[in-house]
Amino acid sequence: MTYLQLSNEIRRKGSFLCVGLDTDVRLIPEHLRKCEYPLFEFNKAIINATAPYAVAFKPNTAFYEALGGNGWKQLEMTVSFIKEHYPETLVIADAKRGDIGNTAGMYARCFFENMNCDAVTLAPYMGEDSVRPFLDYEGKWSVILALTSNSSAEDFETLAIAGKHPEQLFEKVLRTASGWGSKENTMFVVGATRPERFVEIRAICPDHFLLVPGVGAQGGSVDEVARYGLNDHCGLLINSSRNIIYASDGENFAKSAAEEAANLASKMALLL
Amino acid sequence: MTYLQLSNEIRRKGSFLCVGLDTDVRLIPEHLRKCEYPLFEFNKAIINATAPYAVAFKPNTAFYEALGGNGWKQLEMTVSFIKEHYPETLVIADAKRGDIGNTAGMYARCFFENMNCDAVTLAPYMGEDSVRPFLDYEGKWSVILALTSNSSAEDFETLAIAGKHPEQLFEKVLRTASGWGSKENTMFVVGATRPERFVEIRAICPDHFLLVPGVGAQGGSVDEVARYGLNDHCGLLINSSRNIIYASDGENFAKSAAEEAANLASKMALLL
Numbered sequence: 001m002t003y004l005q006l007s008n009e010i011r012r013k014g015s016f017l018c019v020g021l022d023t024d025v026r027l028i029p030e031h032l033r034k035c036e037y038p039l040f041e042f043n044k045a046i047i048n049a050t051a052p053y054a055v056a057f058k059p060n061t062a063f064y065e066a067l068g069g070n071g072w073k074q075l076e077m078t079v080s081f082i083k084e085h086y087p088e089t090l091v092i093a094d095a096k097r098g099d100i101g102n103t104a105g106m107y108a109r110c111f112f113e114n115m116n117c118d119a120v121t122l123a124p125y126m127g128e129d130s131v132r133p134f135l136d137y138e139g140k141w142s143v144i145l146a147l148t149s150n151s152s153a154e155d156f157e158t159l160a161i162a163g164k165h166p167e168q169l170f171e172k173v174l175r176t177a178s179g180w181g182s183k184e185n186t187m188f189v190v191g192a193t194r195p196e197r198f199v200e201i202r203a204i205c206p207d208h209f210l211l212v213p214g215v216g217a218q219g220g221s222v223d224e225v226a227r228y229g230l231n232d233h234c235g236l237l238i239n240s241s242r243n244i245i246y247a248s249d250g251e252n253f254a255k256s257a258a259e260e261a262a263n264l265a266s267k268m269a270l271l272l
Numbered sequence: 273m274t275y276l277q278l279s280n281e282i283r284r285k286g287s288f289l290c291v292g293l294d295t296d297v298r299l300i301p302e303h304l305r306k307c308e309y310p311l312f313e314f315n316k317a318i319i320n321a322t323a324p325y326a327v328a329f330k331p332n333t334a335f336y337e338a339l340g341g342n343g344w345k346q347l348e349m350t351v352s353f354i355k356e357h358y359p360e361t362l363v364i365a366d367a368k369r370g371d372i373g374n375t376a377g378m379y380a381r382c383f384f385e386n387m388n389c390d391a392v393t394l395a396p397y398m399g400e401d402s403v404r405p406f407l408d409y410e411g412k413w414s415v416i417l418a419l420t421s422n423s424s425a426e427d428f429e430t431l432a433i434a435g436k437h438p439e440q441l442f443e444k445v446l447r448t449a450s451g452w453g454s455k456e457n458t459m460f461v462v463g464a465t466r467p468e469r470f471v472e473i474r475a476i477c478p479d480h481f482l483l484v485p486g487v488g489a490q491g492g493s494v495d496e497v498a499r500y501g502l503n504d505h506c507g508l509l510i511n512s513s514r515n516i517i518y519a520s521d522g523e524n525f526a527k528s529a530a531e532e533a534a535n536l537a538s539k540m541a542l543l544l
Binding site for chain 1: 294296332334335337338340341342343344345348366368369370371372373374375376378379381382386387395396397398399400401402417420421422423424425426427428429431432433434435438441444445448485490
């Protein structure tokens with residue numbers, strides 16, 4: 001999916017919502033837990049219910065790996081289901097991978113070729129050669145961690161880097177990593193929990209899409225993020241996971257998820 | 273496995289070798305590729321052949337994920353095989369995970385509870401709360417990236433951090449992360465390709481075990497690493513992957529791997 005296609009899809013749906021599929025087998029409704037593929041059955045219902053309001057889905061690989069080979073299979077089934085039924089939505093594997101070149105190449109092959117995801121989240125610590133194999137895939141996206149939503153982000157991400165132009169580590173990451181590819185194949189993760197930081201971030205990366213977790217359960221606000229983060233092509237994907245997918249644990253869980261997603265999307269429509 | 277048990281095992285075997293199981297289905301001998309579980313069949317032969325010379329095995333998760341659910345199953349089978357037949361060896365899942373607390377908890381559960389690995393490699397970028405859930409498991413190890421063996425390590429890992437005591441990012445990571453746990457549950461990844469840096473690293477972490485990739489295919493030297501990196505309890509696990517497991521692609525591959533491992537181990541015995 002290209003930058004323009006994503007931007008147009010956002011305009012068409014009036015939403016820049018990404019639904020996070022952090023599907024925990026211990027938290028899904030009880031009647032689904034006995035299925036052969038409980039995560040997939042849950043996801044299918046959530047995807048069908050929320051697709052009118054979302055431009056992206058973001059399965060979090062940890063929750064599938066926690067079920068071993070069967071969980072991995074359900075991750076693949078989930079991605080296939082989205083690509084088949086909602087090919088206009090972006091599928092982001094939230095995997096936060098990062099390793100030396102030949103290993104990074106295996107991860108890229110796994111998520112882009114085998115699983116046909118559109119995007120993967122990546123950790124920047126090891127530098128360019130850990131991201132390069134992902135950037136080499138045409139039409140695919142590398143979503144690189146910059147300033148994350150967790151409180152320990154301040155351990156390293158906001159360290160002051162010495163030099164002529166003082167900046168923090170996450171700013172250095174944005175500046176350096178935005179030069180590895182372009183706005184056509186690179187996004188950055190910036191948490192919603194520090195909305196005032198979007199001003200500096202937009203000064204470094206005015207055009208790039210930013211994937212923004214931390215709205216909802218983690219306390220970030222859609223209005224605040226949009227105020228500082230929107231650009232001419234929207235340039236934002238705001239993610240909500242737990243608040244949407246666990247809006248209810250009853251048999252009506254999908255309807256509740258749709259209501260929550262519709263609620264966020266209607267806020268977004270006003271902001272666009 | 274405790275620090276003392278690992279140290280004693282190194283003394284007993286006269287080796288601090290870790291064999292990296294970067295098992296690529298395209299590189300294993302042809303006669304194995306048609307098995308139902310080709311990676312596992314290959315690993316079993318490599319493990320049996322090299323166990324006398326190794327104190328640790330390090331499966332690299334990327335190579336298993338690249339085969340989807342079946343690959344993940346073979347990773348689990350490999351770990352089970354090692355724990356059953358060679359319980360005295362350390363199993364390190366080379367996964368380089370790093371995510372917010374609740375997701376990190378899922379990864380910890382996956383690798384430590386479900387798969388029964390002894391250790392997992394972790395990326396430090398997101399800070400303490402991305403590592404904490406792993407440290408909370410007694411008798412398990414967090415192996416945190418510090419200075420890696422790839423050339424792009426210089427993009428961020430060696431950046432100068434501003435402050436009263438100037439230091440590079442990887443030194444800050446070592447200093448900060450060594451305070452999260454202790455030498456009993458934390459190791460650091462330091463590449464063999466920069467052996468002179470072990471002097472500064474040992475000044476920060478004299479006692480911690482260091483997992484050292486980059487010997488062999490990547491050009492690092494066992495002698496150089498040992499000269500600067502050994503401590504009173506050895507404190508090193510030197511990893512070799514491709515040079516050992518792909519020593520031959522014929523039917524005698526396991527014998528060739530054993531010879532390569534024995535060769536490295538005999539160097540190590542002299543250094544201990």
